[in-house]
Amino acid sequence: MTQAVVVLDTDFLSAFLKIDRLSLVRDFYGVEVLLVPPAVFREVSRTQLVESLAGLSWVRVESLGAGEPPFFEDPRLGQGERDAIALAGQHADSILLTNDNRALEAARRAGLRVVDIPSFLLSCKQSGFLDREQIQSLIQALWDKDRYRFRREVQDILLS
Secondary structure (H helix, E strand, C coil): CCCCEEEECHHHHHHHHHCCCHHHHHHHHCCCCEEECHHHHHHHHCCCCHHHHHCCCCEEECCCCCCCCHHHHCCCCCHHHHHHHHHHHCCCCEEEECCCHHHHHHHHHCCCEEECHHHHHHHHHHCCCCCHHHHHHHHHHHHHHHCCCCCHHHHHHHHC
């Protein structure tokens, strides 16, 4: 069985760097490395998070191959989102982690497996990887450090 390839977009990556829990993503998916395209690395490198990212040997910057599909040129998407979708598309068994609604939609149209933060936490809960208290702690940390707010009904599901 082929191991999944996990590709991160800037928003998902930065949220988990801010709460110092990016290893949770790697551990949940059981992968040795997480991939980011160069554009995502550049976006993060413009922030103070670059120091946290630079210390993670298991996050690898992977360049894009030639010939990405035309819809990745969608002007509604930032360069990091377009490149993350393209990079995920280069791997047969990939999972794209993004929290941008337009990127989610574009990735789904491309037939990619795509996961946002609420879906990731729900998968962690349903699989028994995290318990209610751990989910609550992550929800609070995401609010405190990233101002990430869950819709009420989503939070209720995650904490039920």
